[in-house]
Amino acid sequence: MSDIVVTGLGATTPLGGDVASSWAALLEGRSGVSLLTDEWAEQMPARVIAALAVEPSEHIDRVKARRLDRCQQVALLAAREAWADAGGPEVDPERLAVVVGTGVGGALTMLGQDDVLEQSGPTRVSPLTIPMLMPNGPSATVGLEVHARAGVHTPVSACAAGSEGISLGMDLIRAGRADVVVAGGAEACIHPLPMAGFSRMRAMSTRNDDPERASRPFDKGRDGFVLGEGAGLIVLERAEFARARGARIYAVLAGAGVSNDSFDMVQPQPEGSFASLAIRLALRDAGLEPGDIGHVNAHATSTPVGDVAEAGAILSSIGDGAAVTGTKSMTGHMLGASGAVEAIFTILALRDQVVPGTQNVDDLDDDPRVQALDIVRGSPRKATLRAAVNDSFGFGGHNVALVFTAA
Amino acid sequence: MATTEEIQSGLAEILEEVAGVLPADATPEKSFTEDLDVDSLSMVEIATAVEDKFGVAIPDDELANISTVGDAVSFIEKNQS
Numbered sequence: 176m177s178d179i180v181v182t183g184l185g186a187t188t189p190l191g192g193d194v195a196s197s198w199a200a201l202l203e204g205r206s207g208v209s210l211l212t213d214e215w216a217e218q219m220p221a222r223v224i225a226a227l228a229v230e231p232s233e234h235i236d237r238v239k240a241r242r243l244d245r246c247q248q249v250a251l252l253a254a255r256e257a258w259a260d261a262g263g264p265e266v267d268p269e270r271l272a273v274v275v276g277t278g279v280g281g282a283l284t285m286l287g288q289d290d291v292l293e294q295s296g297p298t299r300v301s302p303l304t305i306p307m308l309m310p311n312g313p314s315a316t317v318g319l320e321v322h323a324r325a326g327v328h329t330p331v332s333a334c335a336a337g338s339e340g341i342s343l344g345m346d347l348i349r350a351g352r353a354d355v356v357v358a359g360g361a362e363a364c365i366h367p368l369p370m371a372g373f374s375r376m377r378a379m380s381t382r383n384d385d386p387e388r389a390s391r392p393f394d395k396g397r398d399g400f401v402l403g404e405g406a407g408l409i410v411l412e413r414a415e416f417a418r419a420r421g422a423r424i425y426a427v428l429a430g431a432g433v434s435n436d437s438f439d440m441v442q443p444q445p446e447g448s449f450a451s452l453a454i455r456l457a458l459r460d461a462g463l464e465p466g467d468i469g470h471v472n473a474h475a476t477s478t479p480v481g482d483v484a485e486a487g488a489i490l491s492s493i494g495d496g497a498a499v500t501g502t503k504s505m506t507g508h509m510l511g512a513s514g515a516v517e518a519i520f521t522i523l524a525l526r527d528q529v530v531p532g533t534q535n536v537d538d539l540d541d542d543p544r545v546q547a548l549d550i551v552r553g554s555p556r557k558a559t560l561r562a563a564v565n566d567s568f569g570f571g572g573h574n575v576a577l578v579f580t581a582a
Numbered sequence: 583m584a585t586t587e588e589i590q591s592g593l594a595e596i597l598e599e600v601a602g603v604l605p606a607d608a609t610p611e612k613s614f615t616e617d618l619d620v621d622s623l624s625m626v627e628i629a630t631a632v633e634d635k636f637g638v639a640i641p642d643d644e645l646a647n648i649s650t651v652g653d654a655v656s657f658i659e660k661n662q663s
Contacts, residue, residue, distance in 0.1 A: 238602030302626035 179348050182422040183261025183410030184519050185253035189403050189506050192229030193256055198523050201531045201554050206505050208401050215367050221379035223386040225366050225403030225507025243304055243316060244281035248315035249406035252362035254320050257357060261410035262422060264355050269404035272325040272353035273318040274344045275361055275408065277337025278511035280310030282364040313361040317408065325353040328457050333569030337407060338514030342431035342483045342575055344411045354416040359408035359515030370402060376441065378478060391502030391535035392475035393482050400405045400476040403507030407515030426522045426582040429562065430461025436572035443568060447488030449531050453574035454492035454566055461578040463562055465493045470530050470563035472521040474510050475501030486544040498558055501552045504534035514567030520578055521565040525581045584636060589658050593651065596631040600624050610652030638662050
């Protein structure tokens with residue numbers, strides 16, 4: 176079976192408008208989290224968010240931007256960056272596919288147009304409502320941009336959607352249905368309704384008086400995630416195709432593992448047994464042993480239950496030898512984009528042989544599983560890395576693990 | 583009552599806002615779809631904007647008969663109250 180390589184990266188995140196600025200900010204330990212000061216937020220129990228560092232609509236032609244939901248705008252920008260970064264591969268459109276996952280799709284359009292409907296009636300609703308709200312909007316936007324004709328797909332698996340996008344992209348190449356795939360995830364739903372809903376689940380941090388310290392994976396004082404927005408897309412290629420065109424190769428996507436807890440709609444299975452399964456499946460797929468994995472970019476959302484379950488999953492699949500980081504401490508939780516953006520961080524960790532530090536771990540959780548992990552805290556750590564894992568989990572029980580190896 | 587010139591320039595503003603058409607290109611003989619690359623969804627947006635600006639509603643069946651900028655100007659001119 177041929178290798179699948181990563182040749183292009185693109186992202187827009189709460190840390191920066193592109194991959195380079197996001198990665199630089201991450202290594203500096205900067206926070207993308209701030210206090211939401213909009214009037215509507217006053218009533219919200221949780222008012223800390225991780226908004227995009229760069230307004231996407233300012234970097235897209237005005238007429239085009241007004242036809243795209245914010246989640247489509249971020250997907251477009253990440254796709255343009257990734258495609259250019261890959262050198263604009265000359266590929267038969269019928270051998271080019273797109274997979275962009277999302278948690279909720281065009282929520283801002285749906286909610287905004289519902290306001291129009293309520294206030295002004297059905298004849299005032301925008302004719303662009305449906306193409307802007309449909310969850311396949313981000314993938315279709317990217318498909319149109321790169322002229323992909325080998326299929327445009329949209330996994331919708333909550334916070335695992337971005338990773339699932341990359342995993343499915345790998346499957347398409349392996350199945351012989353594409354030579355090149357633009358894959359990842361996009362999300363932009365910072366709005367009163369999602370925030371109120373997550374708050375009512377007690378899933379979000381209410382550390383409103385100290386926003387930059389609100390997202391604190393594995394810390395004893397963590398009290399929920401911080402809602403973020405962004406997009407991450409990577410260009411995957413069949414290795415022979417990439418080599419034949421002389422492409423620069425960042426890393427090899429060596430394996431993927433997908434499982435489901437089938438335990439509860441939103442609670443992770445407390446031992447992380449099936450998250451562990453996904454990681455073990457990914458290692459097997461990559462033909463690697465636990466000891467080969469030098470680094471894990473953890474899902475680590477900063478929720479009380481989730482981080483401990485994940486610690487258990489990492490221990491039971493990889494052991495305690497990998498340098499673990501939780502980059503959501505800086506980016507917040509970009510939901511369906513998070514797995515893809517974190518896959519990019521994992522790839523860059525392999526390229527630069529450095530593990531970003533987890534911020535805000537002042538007082539490590541007492542749970543023995545958390546204590547057993549080698550969590551990189553504060554500053555980045557230089558390391559010799561041959562292989563690294565990125566795992567992501569989503570409401571609905573979705574577990575996805577990706578294994579990358581150095582180019 | 584808006585004059586023909588006012589309708590023409592008002593429509594050009596709408597076309598620029600909705601579809602990015604340069605005002606100089608929005609001349610009467612131009613077809614929305616063939617010449618100005620305005621798609622059917624944008625036509626619906628333009629109709630809504632026309633109603634806001636000139637108080638002239640364009641029913642869906644009438645919208646289908648409007649193919650050029652000149653057609654739209656005439657329709658607005660005839661139907662303004």
